[in-house]
Amino acid sequence: MSNVRFRALDATNGRIPVKITPPSVKVSDYFATNVFTKEAMFKFLPKNAFNAVMSAIETGEKIDRKIAGEIAHGMKEWAISKGATHYTHWFQPLTGATAEKHDSFFDISNDNSFEHFSGSSLVQQEPDASSFPSGGIRNTFEARGYTAWDPGSPAFIIESPNGRTLCIPTIYVSYTGETLDYKAPLLKALHTLNEVAVPVAQYFDKDITRVSTTLGIEQEYFLVDTSLFYARPDLAITGRTVFGHSPAKGQQLEDHYFGSIPDRVNAFMNDFEIEAYKLGIPLKTRHNEVAPCQFECAPIFEEINLAVDHNQLLMDLMDKVARRHHFKVLFHEKPYAGINGSGKHNNWSMVTNTGKNLLSPGGNPKSNLMFLTFFINTIKAVHEHADLLRASIASAANDHRLGANEAPPAIMSVFLGAQLSSILDNIEKKVGSSKMSVEDKTALKLNIGKIPEILLDNTDRNRTSPFAFTGNKFEFRAVGSSANCSNSMAILNTIVADQLRKFRKEVDALIKKNVKKDEAILRVLRQYIVETKSIRFEGNGYSEEWVKEAKKRGLSNHQTTPVALDAMISKKSLKLFEDNHIFTHREAEARHEIMLETYIKKIEIESRVIGDLAQNHIIPAAFRYQNFLAETVDNLKDCDLKAETYSTQLQLIKEISAHVNAIKKNVDAMLASRDKGNKIADIRDKAIFYCDKVKVFFTTIREHVDALEMIIDDEIWPMVKYRELVTIR
Numbered sequence: 167m168s169n170v171r172f173r174a175l176d177a178t179n180g181r182i183p184v185k186i187t188p189p190s191v192k193v194s195d196y197f198a199t200n201v202f203t204k205e206a207m208f209k210f211l212p213k214n215a216f217n218a219v220m221s222a223i224e225t226g227e228k229i230d231r232k233i234a235g236e237i238a239h240g241m242k243e244w245a246i247s248k249g250a251t252h253y254t255h256w257f258q259p260l261t262g263a264t265a266e267k268h269d270s271f272f273d274i275s276n277d278n279s280f281e282h283f284s285g286s287s288l289v290q291q292e293p294d295a296s297s298f299p300s301g302g303i304r305n306t307f308e309a310r311g312y313t314a315w316d317p318g319s320p321a322f323i324i325e326s327p328n329g330r331t332l333c334i335p336t337i338y339v340s341y342t343g344e345t346l347d348y349k350a351p352l353l354k355a356l357h358t359l360n361e362v363a364v365p366v367a368q369y370f371d372k373d374i375t376r377v378s379t380t381l382g383i384e385q386e387y388f389l390v391d392t393s394l395f396y397a398r399p400d401l402a403i404t405g406r407t408v409f410g411h412s413p414a415k416g417q418q419l420e421d422h423y424f425g426s427i428p429d430r431v432n433a434f435m436n437d438f439e440i441e442a443y444k445l446g447i448p449l450k451t452r453h454n455e456v457a458p459c460q461f462e463c464a465p466i467f468e469e470i471n472l473a474v475d476h477n478q479l480l481m482d483l484m485d486k487v488a489r490r491h492h493f494k495v496l497f498h499e500k501p502y503a504g505i506n507g508s509g510k511h512n513n514w515s516m517v518t519n520t521g522k523n524l525l526s527p528g529g530n531p532k533s534n535l536m537f538l539t540f541f542i543n544t545i546k547a548v549h550e551h552a553d554l555l556r557a558s559i560a561s562a563a564n565d566h567r568l569g570a571n572e573a574p575p576a577i578m579s580v581f582l583g584a585q586l587s588s589i590l591d592n593i594e595k596k597v598g599s600s601k602m603s604v605e606d607k608t609a610l611k612l613n614i615g616k617i618p619e620i621l622l623d624n625t626d627r628n629r630t631s632p633f634a635f636t637g638n639k640f641e642f643r644a645v646g647s648s649a650n651c652s653n654s655m656a657i658l659n660t661i662v663a664d665q666l667r668k669f670r671k672e673v674d675a676l677i678k679k680n681v682k683k684d685e686a687i688l689r690v691l692r693q694y695i696v697e698t699k700s701i702r703f704e705g706n707g708y709s710e711e712w713v714k715e716a717k718k719r720g721l722s723n724h725q726t727t728p729v730a731l732d733a734m735i736s737k738k739s740l741k742l743f744e745d746n747h748i749f750t751h752r753e754a755e756a757r758h759e760i761m762l763e764t765y766i767k768k769i770e771i772e773s774r775v776i777g778d779l780a781q782n783h784i785i786p787a788a789f790r791y792q793n794f795l796a797e798t799v800d801n802l803k804d805c806d807l808k809a810e811t812y813s814t815q816l817q818l819i820k821e822i823s824a825h826v827n828a829i830k831k832n833v834d835a836m837l838a839s840r841d842k843g844n845k846i847a848d849i850r851d852k853a854i855f856y857c858d859k860v861k862v863f864f865t866t867i868r869e870h871v872d873a874l875e876m877i878i879d880d881e882i883w884p885m886v887k888y889r890e891l892v893t894i895r
């Protein structure tokens with residue numbers, strides 16, 4: 167039993183849970199100890215510098231360069247007191263991973279050596295980062311891009327066995343000022359949303375001077391033993407298995423969901439939670455997910471920019487900590503065919519400086535009208551820009567998951583719940599363009615006043631909707647598990663901001679015509695309720711009927727990334743981006759190009775892996791078994807036995823040949839198709855070609871490989887099997 171598979175399986179025997187010792191029993195004793203928190207700043211910064219950072223965080227005010235020097239000094243002193251020797255700007259280029267380039271605090275001048283960190287090093291850096299994707303904005307001759315400090319997300323210290331590094335969250339822009347990362351568009355969207363949401367909120371409460379967004383990210387992931395992971399080149403290279411017959415027992419019994427967590431996994435969870443707490447990431451829940459070896463963790467929600475940074479950091483941490491436990495974390499949206507994939511539910515809401523959650527119904531009609539305003543405008547925004555929202559979650563990996571009877575479909579719809587649906591229906595019926603009677607108004611207001619009581623009923627949930635209202639927030643469930651949430655969240659905040667601006671214009675126009683404010687608001691909301699009906703869906707989003715029904719309603723259903731991405735650069739979207747100062751045309755087009763390029767590369771890599779594994783691993787194993795069968799037949803023939811004695815062997819020999827021939831034929835055809843695709847100049851055409859004319863071979867090749875897995879002697883089969891991958895020892 168010398169094959170890689172059995173050596174890997176042997177290695178997983180005798181794994182024991184790693185013993186974890188937290189720094190203290192109470193998390194509050196060590197929470198955020200590696201973060202340059204408000205308290206740490208207060209201690210290490212002079213008063214004026216502290217105040218400058220605070221107002222930058224609270225009101226987005228710019229920090230004076232002179233003061234930046236004082237902040238840098240204090241930050242360095244704090245970092246050194248924590249044992250840091252290096253610093254780095256920490257940013258999120260469009261590769262999807264986070265990036266860092268470390269510099270030492272150590273410096274020499276006038277024959278003196280000392281530890282130094284200047285204001286300019288804090289505020290801006292120029293990483294020679296010519297190979298980050300830029301969609302043609304920044305050619306490599308002019309390889310200058312800048313990272314610029316984001317004071318809204320606090321600096322933190324990353325510990326590794328051999329040292330500590332101060333990390334400073336930054337945005338990343340090109341020399342000419344175009345954004346090249348995930349963070350900058352999100353910050354721009356938040357800025358715009360605040361600008362337009364405040365005056366709308368002030369219809370109801372003049373004390374509101376700031377609106378920000380909150381986000382709680384539920385992160386799903388799979389765990390697999392490192393030895394098994396590396397014995398599967400497809401997993402190691404592409405993050406998913408391209409072959410593998412379904413195990414006899416998968417998730418049919420649903421016994422894994424919320425089941426007891428295996429000890430080794432529990433140790434891993436404890437370990438990364440401790441590391442996360444030190445970095446101020448407020449993890450709250452952990453549990454088994456539906457699929458075997460699938461898990462989820464979720465933090466307490468935070469301000470959105472911080473929540474996204476924390477999620478990116480968390481994925482890094484989980485990956486690092488997993489090594490200590492001989493685990494590999496799979497963030498891929500669909501590591502295993504036939505088994506549920508992973509998502510990243512984005513729980514999103516808006517909150518005011520007065521502490522009011524704008525998507526939480528209040529105790530009286532007035533605050534409920536405010537709730538309905540933000541609630542209905544969000545629905546309207548999704549209705550107007552459903553295609554763009556779909557584009558914001560598009561990726562080669564997420565294509566496997568969306569609409570696969572386990573994840574929301576690629577059709578964007580909104581779930582409200584029975585109670586809110588009826589309240590909206592009520593408004594539609596009662597608010598006319600003619601003046602309402604006093605009685606009607608009272609009835610309506612009373613109904614609005616009843617909302618909170620009704621919403622306490624938590625059973626009114628729909629887990630099949632991509633965009634579901636869950637009592638005091640919307641949950642965008644279609645985001646992929648490996649995604650940087652900035653992408654979809656920048657879009658969501660932008661479309662809501664754009665919508666609120668239009669809403670205000672319409673309401674103000676009515677007020678100018680002497681319509682009372684509340685009535686003006688209700689009238690516009692009523693009109694939105696009528697206009698957005700097609701996007702509301704309360705039924706089963708996984709069903710075939712919904713696909714048909716959605717088509718009748720005229721909703722888009724873009725199944726694949728290359729086509730879904732069109733919405734990034736549609737006329738409507740380009741105008742939206744420009745009106746809200748998110749992307750210039752050039753930036754949007756560059757981003758679109760990068761996404762298409764990434765898509766093509768991913769499919770190309772998968773195609774190579776499939777070709778390689780099929781020809782160098784699978785076919786040789788098939789021949790070995792076939793040869794064994796042929797020899798058996800020969801031997802039996804020598805014994806002068808009747809032909810029926812070896813008829814099964816003969817039958818298997820024929821079946822193996824048929825599958826092997828089909829594999830070879832399809833791999834050859836796939837390679838030829840790829841060659842053809844690589845000659846296409848237009849990037850969108852090329853991506854569509856890869857989707858329709860290269861990816862199609864994956865399924866056919868897989869069917870034959872998986873059929874062989876069922877025929878060939880288990881002792882010979884070279885690839886770790888599904889039943890082995892999804893079992894934790």
Ligand code: ADP
Nearest residue numbers: 380381382383464465466467513514515638639
């Ligand atoms: P589930 O959807 O599984 O029932 P929860 O209700 O616990 O889970 O919430 C899931 C996530 O939503 C958590 O991260 C939680 O902190 C977050 N959340 C709760 N309220 C808000 C809010 N107002 N804004 C953003 N996220 C929120």
Ligand code: MG
Nearest residue numbers: 384511513641
């Ligand atoms: Mg949830």
